[in-house]
Amino acid sequence: MSAMDLAMRLGKEFGELISAPTEFRGEVTLWVADGERIAEVCAFAKGELKFDYLVDVTSIDNYGEDPRFVVVYHLQGLTHLRHLRLKVALGEEKGELPTVSGVWRTADWHEREIYDMMGIRFRGHPDLRRILMWDGYPYFPLRKDFPLAGKQTDLPEVAFTEPSPMMGGPFVTVAGGVDTIAREPRVRIPESDALEANARLERRRDLGRADEQHGNVRKG
């Protein structure tokens, strides 16, 4: 059974929900009209059509178009070796899809990566945290409106560790100092330490505010 036949069977099962399959360079692509039912479609594809191997899940940002995001699922069956690509369009305001990590466990990390890079949330995901960027990072770097050069953000190490036992002592380097000279314990003067500590608190508050704006959940 060719990939096209399998796509047709999926179309027959779900009717209007599945678009007509298109083929490019021998790869079959289907659009799923309602993102809310993607898990159901995937479960059927895995169970009935033997697409037991999820190769990849990824996302595209079509900035300036509506709906803005597309989530792409690459399915493969290890017995029949056919590939199938499922695509779901997703508006920016909604920004949420049901997870398919219940169908294939490998989707867990792929979905975390999409959340991390593109800011799309997955409902029902067991552990939806950032994966490549650090917890509390305020932006979604693969969005098209994020500049290639990046944006200034706070370094994470101060915000996420408990103060070490000798912190502030005369032999301990201050984390998060402006440069190596400022971090060097022997040149520090107590007044500037206090200033720096205040600046750090300020940065931490900024981060908290950014989190609230973006709806991030910070660990701990």
Next chain:
Amino acid sequence: MSAPTTTEIEFKDSAGRVASAAMVDRAPRIEADEQEVSGEKMVLNMGPSHPATHGVLRIILELDGEIITKATPDVGYLHRGDEKIAENMTYTQFIPYTDRLDYLAPLANNVAYALAVEKLMGIDKALPPRCQYIRVICCELARISAHLLGLGAFAMDVGALTVFLHTFTEREKIYNLCESLTGARFTTSYTRIGGLMRDLPPGWVEQCRKFLDEVVVNFDESEKLLTRNRIFVDRTRDIGVITREQAIDFGLSGPNLRGSGVNHDVRKAEPYLVYDQLDFEVPIGSVGDCYDRYLVRMEEMRQSVRILRQCLDKLPGGPVNIPDGKTVLPEKKKVLTSMEELIHQFILVTQGVDAPPGEIYFGAENPKGELGFYINSKGGGTPHRLKIRAPSFVNLSILSALLPGHMMSDTVSILGSLDFVMGECDR
């Protein structure tokens, strides 16, 4: 008279001995001690800077004594935003970035990326035969190099330092071959869209044959050091067992998938280049433990040698690039003397190849597993979205399910047997 003495030495295990001794004189104190120590769990932070994590992987381990009860891998310390970078440059400009994915097999990454772009452009079947054979040679040399390092480091982690020295001697020869082939030992950037940077240098085929004869001896030596080595076997057999169903569910690929008994190799399943004309076998494991993954890699290297010998024998003549000025850079001599070639050169360098709108996924069997590129193009010389399906990233996602229940020291064996590269995992 002898009866009491025999009962005293009849205790079979040490625990029974302690218990009976406790019953005699100090039973209450031992009970109190046990109550104090039980129920305490410790969190151990392994990495990101730890020799056994082969780069910058961090695992947060929750331990009950020496038994792992929970493992949370933390990746991303080497994240460089390759996918973002790719969206902002031409297809050809991205080739050097692929060197830095799995930096132990840059040649194989180059080939996989070039094939993905060529598939998008619809020219992957039109590559000259010589180019295809040389690309297969690149892939298999990279596989041997990556597996040699993987095995050497794995063996070193579980205590067999000698193997590491043996395998690194051979890798040095591969680096020499890379150097004469591409001009660089490490960051090869050898392929181009529609061809190769250059043809094989004179005498390279003989050098490669000589290397193959030497490396086979080295495999035997390494195998003698490991396959029946009591310490190595004890530390790897029945450790880190991944069942067939688990391996598929977690999307593992490469030797890790085949170690669990799944007969899936992209080179056989969907042959690209000239793999369908070459004779080789795909080894698979039976149990899915660390030892099986070791055996699979060992055999894969021997099969790679077999493939390489066939390629060197069959290597056809002819050009290595597609004869199309709109895809491959023209000869420098012609650029300086002919108008048309000058224009081609100018357009290729400033705008890149002209890819059609569309989307493709291409997966290649790399040493670590299936390295896939998903390219979404809106036409022109730059991808709209380029997603790298990194095998190490996917392979590592099983850690949180695999590690619990093992001893702390087994982590080292398991990590070594999974053979990942963080450059690729974090991209």
